[in-house]
Amino acid sequence: MKTVLLVTLILFNALSFTSNAQSIKKASLQASGLTCSMCSNAINKALRTIDYITDVKANIRNSSFEITFKQGAKVNFDDLKNKVEDAGFSVANLTATINFENEPVANDEHLDIDGMTFHFLNVKSQVLSGDKTIRILDKGYVTSKEFKKNEQFTKMECYKTGTAAGCCSKHAVAAGTRIYHVTI
Amino acid sequence: MRCCFILYNMRILFVLAFLFCLQLLKAQELFVYTEPASNMSAKSIAVRLNNNLMKETSTGKYNYHLLPELMWGISKKMMIHAEGFFSNRNKNLDAEGGSLYFKYRFYSADEVHSHFRLAAFGRGAYNNSDIHQPSIDLNGHNSGYEAGLIATKLINKLALSATASFLHAIDNGNGNKFQYNDKNRNAVLYAVSAGKLMLPKNYTDYNQTNINLMAEFLGQANLGNGRSWLDIASSVQFIFLSKMRLDIGYRFAVVKDLVRTAESGFLFRFEYNFFNVYK
Numbered sequence: 001m002k003t004v005l006l007v008t009l010i011l012f013n014a015l016s017f018t019s020n021a022q023s024i025k026k027a028s029l030q031a032s033g034l035t036c037s038m039c040s041n042a043i044n045k046a047l048r049t050i051d052y053i054t055d056v057k058a059n060i061r062n063s064s065f066e067i068t069f070k071q072g073a074k075v076n077f078d079d080l081k082n083k084v085e086d087a088g089f090s091v092a093n094l095t096a097t098i099n100f101e102n103e104p105v106a107n108d109e110h111l112d113i114d115g116m117t118f119h120f121l122n123v124k125s126q127v128l129s130g131d132k133t134i135r136i137l138d139k140g141y142v143t144s145k146e147f148k149k150n151e152q153f154t155k156m157e158c159y160k161t162g163t164a165a166g167c168c169s170k171h172a173v174a175a176g177t178r179i180y181h182v183t184i
Numbered sequence: 185m186r187c188c189f190i191l192y193n194m195r196i197l198f199v200l201a202f203l204f205c206l207q208l209l210k211a212q213e214l215f216v217y218t219e220p221a222s223n224m225s226a227k228s229i230a231v232r233l234n235n236n237l238m239k240e241t242s243t244g245k246y247n248y249h250l251l252p253e254l255m256w257g258i259s260k261k262m263m264i265h266a267e268g269f270f271s272n273r274n275k276n277l278d279a280e281g282g283s284l285y286f287k288y289r290f291y292s293a294d295e296v297h298s299h300f301r302l303a304a305f306g307r308g309a310y311n312n313s314d315i316h317q318p319s320i321d322l323n324g325h326n327s328g329y330e331a332g333l334i335a336t337k338l339i340n341k342l343a344l345s346a347t348a349s350f351l352h353a354i355d356n357g358n359g360n361k362f363q364y365n366d367k368n369r370n371a372v373l374y375a376v377s378a379g380k381l382m383l384p385k386n387y388t389d390y391n392q393t394n395i396n397l398m399a400e401f402l403g404q405a406n407l408g409n410g411r412s413w414l415d416i417a418s419s420v421q422f423i424f425l426s427k428m429r430l431d432i433g434y435r436f437a438v439v440k441d442l443v444r445t446a447e448s449g450f451l452f453r454f455e456y457n458f459f460n461v462y463k
Binding site: 030032033034035036037038040041042044045046049058060061063085086087088089090092143144 | 214222223224225226227228259260292293294295296297298299338340381386387388389390392394423426427429457459460463
């Protein structure tokens with residue numbers, strides 16, 4: 001009986017191991033353009049309207065928010081940015097903790113992870129395993145000064161717009177696909 | 185005459201010196217007598233009860249004006265306010281009209297704990313009360329329209345705002361005409377505002393009460409006769425539970441060349457914000 005239970009458990013885990021590929025577990029967002037608590041509360045309440053967010057912990061002093069996502073949810077970083085902007089502010093910094101399953105990444109290359117296209121910049125070629133924190137470098141996720149500074153890391157057009165252009169066809173990414181430019 | 189001029193200037197100098205000496209730690213840009221260039225959150229609604237108690241210079245009695253206001257954040261860049269006007273100038277609390285105010289934020293540059301924003305605004309007002317002063321006030325006295333610009337700068341230690349607008353008065357309703365000469369129907373309004381957060385010293389949660397102090401210079405110059413007035417307004421503002429606001433302000437004139445029948449007085453305002461009212 002115990003052996004049957006054990007085997008069932010192992011099989012169950014193995015199945016979830018393969019079907020639950022990478023998952024975006026949480027994110028840390030810092031907003032810009034505000035100091036006061038009512039402004040911070042506007043962002044806090046706006047983020048909470050996203051249905052795949054289970055919790056938001058606000059640090060009013062730093063204008064930062066620790067966001068927890070629903071297990072296995074389809075997270076869209078642009079949703080977070082749009083909520084902050086609709087509240088009247090901007091994103092200064094966004095990092096996300098993703099659980100990787102032996103994912104090989106290379107510098108200045110596109111990669112599809114769970115239906116989201118990522119373009120890793122300023123990274124060494126490596127295999128990502130376990131929880132790793134990535135930082136979004138797209139326009140609207142960093143200050144304009146930093147966005148300009150990071151232009152040195154790629155010559156591809158998609159960096160300027162955040163969507164696939166002619167540059168990306170060699171990686172079989174359809175034109176107009178949303179590409180998240182990130183670093184580790 | 186000369187001694188009064190010096191006194192007025194000294195009052196202004198004193199206030200300016202006070203402002204300069206303010207070692208501001210953090211600031212709030214929710215000014216009491218003016219609107220900032222920032223916008224409300226999109227899809228939010230706010231309700232305000234504005235109460236003005238203004239002292240009539242000739243009689244010494246206080247007139248009460250009630251202006252209920254409804255505000256709607258249409259998008260991150262646009263907002264609209266609708267106001268109603270009630271006053272007891274003629275004994276009972278009479279409904280005298282209303283106005284629509286529209287603001288469009290056309291520029292925003294954000295950094296952590298700071299921003300610079302620019303907005304354009306317009307206002308149209310209808311009022312049916314008698315016109316008893318050459319100074320134009322679309323917020324409870326005159327029918328007319330207004331168009332202007334606001335620039336607001338928030339840095340860690342300081343919140344500053346500058347507002348400038350053009351006003352035009354038309355005749356009021358109920359046959360009450362503007363009788364101060366047609367060439368005097370146009371004016372410019374200008375304001376400089378500063379705000380400081382006094383409490384809390386450290387932010388720990390949304391339930392803390394915020395206390396802000398504001399100092400504002402408000403002025404109007406008539407484009408027809410060149411006469412002007414200049415007021416200093418100081419206010420204390422309480423923010424409760426990061427969603428409600430109570431403002432208590434007092435304004436008085438330092439330049440009174442452009443006449444108003446009741447130029448100084450108190451403002452009591454209560455505001456409640458509803459966030460994310462619809463999807």
